[in-house]
Amino acid sequence: MHRSATDPRPRVLHLAQPVEGGVARVVLDLTKAQLTAGLRVTVACPGGELAERARALGAEVRGWHADRSPGAGLPDEVRRLGRLLDEVRPALVHAHSAKAGLAGRLAVRGRVPTLFQPHAWSFEAVGGATATLALRWERWGARWAHRVVCVSEAERTTGMRAGIRARYTVVPNGIDTEHFTPAGPVGPVGPAGPGERPAGAPLVVCVGRLCRQKGQDVLLRAWPEVLRRVPDARLALVGDGPDRDALHRLAASVCAASLRADSVEFVGPVADVRPWYRAADLVVLPSRWEGMALAPLEALACGRPVLVTDVDGARESLPPGHAAHCLVPPGRPGALAGAVAALLLDPELRASLGGRGRRHVLSTHDVRRTAEAVAVLYRELLGGRPLVSFERRESIHS
Structure with missing residues (x-):
């Protein structure tokens, strides 16, 4: 114009x-x-x-x-x-x-x-x-x-x-709190969205550019320990980026070691990420650095619990009292695995965190x-x- x-x-x-x-x-x-x-x-x-x-x-x-x-x-x-x-x-x-x-x-x-x-x-x-x-x-x-x-x-x-x-x-x-809401499809929505998964199998979703900053490699290294404690867990990496091929190789290696080749899915870029947030039992962003990431705010607005690393902006994006459950040090697969597993094994806590998260984003972000x-x-x-x-x-x- x-x-x-x-x-x-x-x-x-x-x-x-x-x-x-x-x-x-x-x-x-x-x-x-x-x-x-x-x-x-x-x-x-x-x-x-x-x-x-x-x-x-x-x-x-x-x-x-x-x-x-x-x-x-x-x-x-x-x-x-x-x-x-x-x-x-x-x-x-x-x-x-x-x-x-x-x-x-x-x-x-x-x-x-x-x-x-x-x-x-x-x-x-x-x-x-x-x-x-x-x-x-x-x-x-x-x-x-x-x-x-x-x-x-x-x-x-x-x-x-x-x-x-x-x-x-x-x-x-x-973020647009009228766009990112809890309501919407969580089942099969076509090739760009989450499909069926085994009953009771918890889904972890990580949304972000596939690059060193976002730390998907740390999450993949943590994944075998998550599977040891939550054998049916699934991980979806949503996004694309320069580290795609390296992350594919890393995923193949860690999945082979845990004998669970089907537990990690590379979704690629999607036009609408909301169905993935809404289908998630837990949204994880294991960044090495940030200013204030948008993905956790979007997930919270969709009523989903988040787990983030303690980098710039992370504590400020979380509601009061969430840090004890939802914040881990960056670059430490062991700490990340323990926190992911603990949240996946506590559905009542996840529901509480998601509800409080939505209210926090509405009032602050x-x-x-x-x-x-x-x-x-x-x-x-x-x-x-x-x-x-x-x-x-x-x-x-x-």
């Missing part, structure tokens, strides 16, 4: 890379709310599902070719973004995740209000010299962010302890609260006045 250059309504530019998963979900939720509020919204990204869905919502979409990770192509990516910014002329730039945050801040250099939202810190995702470089950049680049938006208090604390001196605002992640908090922040950064027409601003790329 393209507007006339004389359209007085304000324009926000969301800059995103990656274009799938939780980052894309947050961008789309904000885009929808901001369009409804009467803003003009442009989404700049390298295409993919984010571009398609943003365009369907009515946003202007601009292609910005950029790799997921920094590399030799970064200077060209920044130059392309500079030209795009000259054309779009936003009043405010909201850059999402490490790569867009890096390129965006280099291109804008603070000349219009700029928000950077890490969605988990870049230096946690890598090791060695790369982590050192990432941390140095975050410390240096903070000068070009008018605000760093963290999705949890824990994520802010991580940044502050790492020496990133910035103006921080915490806006907890939210509704996406409408998130969108309003971001809107308040936008107004603050522009002096508390209505967002001005961006066409009256001078070029931000000279």
Whole structure:
């Protein structure tokens, strides 16, 4: 949807890379709310599902070719973004995740209000010299962010302890509580949904990109011990990603060792994850790092109990009192196996946790609260006045 250059309504530019998963979900939720509020919204990204869905919502979409990770192509990516910014002329730039945050801040250099939202810190995702470089950049680049938006208090604390001196605002992640609900199919729903399973066989569901961050390898290493205590248990891994083949090999190995080759299913990507949440007896996300993961919030909204690792945002996403049952240290298969088995063997506790979880998400993590908090922040950064027409601003790329 393209507007006339004389359209007085304000324009926000969301800059995103990656274009799938939780980052894309947050961008789309904000885009929808901001369009409804009467803003003009442009989404700049390298295409993919984010571009398609943003365009369907009515946003202007601009292609910005950029790799997921920094590399030799970064200077060209920044130059392309500079030209795009000259054309779009936003009043405010909201850059999402490490790569867009890096390129965006280099291109804008603070000349219009700029928000950077890490969605988990870049230096946690890598090791060695790369982590050192990432941390140095975050410390240096903070000068070009008018605000760093963290999705949890824990994520802010991580940044502050790492020496990133910035103006921080915490806006907890939210999800659409009218979309993610307990009601809906839990039986056979076709090839993309959960089918029949043996009577009484508990189902563990893990939803997330198949990558090191999400820790599916830790869950697979824990699985033989879960089976030893709960022999009929089933595990469904929902999603796709770069570690798919390695995880398939690991699953074949652990299943062969436990003589239960049929106990793990790789579902792949699905258009609608809700039937999997609703069919689950337990939803597990064994992440190595996060800002605040969306999958546990979605599962809780569907009335399902969750088990998560104690990474940034995890404690804050759980209702009070849940940590004793639903939180384990990251990267420890033994602790994870014990907690999974204990919950699978206690249906009354699972039912209680799921009910309390739904109420907690409704009161704390509704996406409408998130969108309003971001809107308040936008107004603050522009002096508390209505967002001005961006066409009256001078070029931000000279």
